[in-house]
Amino acid sequence: MSAQDLSTVMSTPEANVSEFTPSIEMVTTRKKRPRPADLHTETERMQQTRTAVACDACRISKTRCDASRPSCAKCQKRGRRCLYPDKDPSSVFEILGGKILKAIEDQGQLIANLSVQGGLSNNSTNGHPPEPHDLHVDETGDEIEAHSRKDVLSTPITASDDILKWNVFPADEPIRTLPASVFSAKMNPYSNEISHLSPERILELRDIYLSKFEPLTPFVDNETFDDFVLEVLRDGLKDSVSSCFVLSIFALAAIWGNYPEDERRFTSNAENGSPTRTVAVPEHRFKESSIYFAMAQSRMSYALQDDSLLGVSCYCLMGSWYWYNFEPVQGWKMFRTASMLWETYHQKQTLGGSERSQQELSLEQRLFWTCMKAECEMRYELPNLPLCTLQDSQFSFQLPSFPSEAPTSRLFVCHARDRRNCAPTAFYYFLAEISLRRLLNRARNAATKLSPNLDSSGARMVAEKFTQLEEQLQRWLECLPPCLYFNLPPDSLPSEAEPELVKLMRERYVEVRELLCRAFLYICVHDHATQLTIPQRRLYGAKASLGLRLNAYRIETEKPFYRHCGSWIACRVRFNHALCLLAAARAKNLDTESTKFIEIPINWQDYVIKVKDRLDTWSDQGGGIEQLSVTLSWLASQSF
Structure with missing residues (x-):
């Protein structure tokens, strides 16, 4: 199965089945069998698509009725009173039958779509492909889709503070689980330092990022990344969005550990000097990473003014760095800004109507989902944060496609073996x-x-x-x-x-x-x-x-x-x-x-x-x- 196939199978179903391939949710959404009461209500609501096919007399005698009004030919010939029922008893079955036939036709079309070169391209994403919820009597298709893309403010069973309100727990908890300090940024002790990267270290950091971080969240265009790395190797760092992008990646690469190592170690207690265990980032990693991050921060204005997807990527990378350093709200700010930049980019492209490459369309989709997932994830534990605005976007909710092979620059072929081996799995995981x-x-x-x-x-x-x-x-x-x-x-x-x-x-x-x-x-x-x-x-x-x-x-x-x-x-x-x-x-x-x-x-x-x-x-x-x-x-x- 190729990455394109999985993107097809797992795509979000929303608009015209004939134009889109099925998603994992189209497979996963269980249709609820209508109850008799629901069918009766639905029959009353729906306009009849046909008249009763036989009068009462013809039904009883099981003879063919021409359904003429006010009297059919048989009753007129026999001099009988011709009566038709107010409601067609078969209409309930006709409604269900029509839905079943429609579902079969849709499934046939979906299978046909799957057979066309592993699925259709993303060019036909003007609408929202539908999910087959025709028999779902509790919610409409729009309601189900809304519940799928939107998170809620809070529930009794999710966030820690909500669970502590269960009536089996004491009402007077001793301390708030989220202190005000969480909303403040930590001080960067290396904010004034500058690092001069050697070509060897640049390539090392590139490989660390591509092999350890990027497979987990593939929202960076790696060909563009390689172009910028070449630019840094050739001309050095500049005051530009591309240098902000590269430095943000290097900050993550420098701080990242080795899976699945236990990173606990002993350190001296600051108060009494006794040994204590910590999972703090080792100083050499933290220092190098913090310097790169501070250098990227000094170029954030270029990312904010950027009208391409590069600025969006910069803020996503910075948000990830903050999360790694246990600064959840600071990370949320970065992803929130990334969402705003994405929306600005999307509106510009919608109004401009210019042709874009499949590569750029895929990146737009990946960044959309990355931003929305990140904001929803943080609100899972911090429900008082505002809702993600992207969930109300008019953007087509089809999931991103990925290349069948991981693209890589010829210059860096020898450095990308690990990523090429894990790329398909990373794409599947993302979807x-x-x-x-x-x-x-x-x-x-x-x-x-x-x-x-x-x-x-x-x-x-x-x-x-x-x-x-x-x-x-x-x-x-x-x-x-x-x-x-x-x-x-x-x-x-x-x-x-x-x-x-x-x-x-x-x-x-x-x-x-x-x-x-x-x-x-x-x-x-x-x-x-x-x-x-x-x-x-x-x-x-x-x-x-x-x-x-x-x-x-x-x-x-x-x-x-x-x-x-x-x-x-x-x-x-x-x-x-x-x-x-x-x-x-x-x-x-x-x-x-x-x-x-x-x-x-x-x-x-x-x-x-x-x-x-x-x-x-x-x-x-x-x-x-x-x-x-x-x-x-x-x-x-x-x-x-």
Whole structure:
């Protein structure tokens, strides 16, 4: 399977099926079977596409009726009174039949599209390709698409501060999990220094970026990058957007570690000199990277004024650097600015109507998804940040295509072996992760319906939605290409030689699956009035138990001390997993009927302690991690 094929299979379905190839979400979206009441309502609403084919007399005698009005020929000949039913009994089946035939025709067209050179090009992206939700009676296609692309302000089961509001936790938490200092930038001690890069170091940094960072987020045009590297080798750094771009990449490359190394080390405590463990970036890496980053910052005005995609890339790179250094809000500012620059670029191109290369179109798509994913990711834990404006963009939501082979400059052929080997997997990961992000947005939207006061009927409606999302997640899993296959959690542990992209894909899957189960834990924990039926308690308890097993699995299998751009968010998510284990234990101690069927992992306290140790180790990096550690210690002392 080529990268173009996967882009076709995983593309976002939105407008005319005849013009677009199917997406992973078209495969994953489960159509809900209409209930009789829904069909009756729909039949009344819809205009009849045909009259009744037979009068009552002809129906009873099973003779052919010409359906003439006011009397058919048979009744007129026999002198009978000719009566037609007010509604055609077959109209319900006709409606469904038409939809089924339409779905079959659409699927035939989709298969035909797939056979045309591995899928159509991105030139025909004037509309939004549709998803086959014709039989989905709860939501319209527009509503489903809106829930896929948009995140929500907050839900009772996502952000740490929202989970701490569950009624099994004390109302007086000892400290806020997000201090005001998170919103301030850290001081760069090397902001006034300048580095003179040697040609050898330039090539080393280039290779580090292409082999270690770029496969995780392929939003840089590598041919353009190589051109700029040649420019720096030939003419040196300039006050330009291209030099800002190169320096931003070098800042990331210089600070990046080696997967999957445990980066903990001992250092002296500043107060008493005793040895303490830290995962701070080694000084030589941090210094070199900080110098490059400061040099890039001095050229940010050129990136801000740039009207191409280069300025967008610069701010995405800077945002990634801030995240690596546990400055989440500063990183969000960069991605927010990148989104603004992308929107400006897109509006200019829309009005100008000039021809652009497939390479540029692909980069535009990749940067769109990179910016939107980054903003949504940060708002997952900081829901008070403003919504991402790109989710309301009129940009076609088709996913990006990628070259069948990773392009590389002839001059650097000997330096790009690692990237050529991992490029297809990186493209697959990028597309699959975007599709999973859309499913996660739908899950978060469904979670807004959760309430501490749900009755049996309300709980059933929410449960049906989450069960549907579970089915979509299973379809997503079945569509993964072989290069991203992983041992299925929680029953199978990951392989020892698991590649980094496979690890990230597996962890993304667990994140979504656990969140879907967390909804059932919330329902069970808050059912103090015993409004759930016994079958509901049994079913929801089983799903909540699976979620707790996934919490334990994620804590056990993660590489917690390998540093990457998502390490800050990972600390908070693991804190949330520990909160779920604590919530279940505290609810079980209340001995309510709704928690009778919840099974907590036997050694659940050990997993909470592991999270506590993790937070302690990362606490000197800032970002509010120390506050998480204090809060978890306080809760654990009341629960163990």
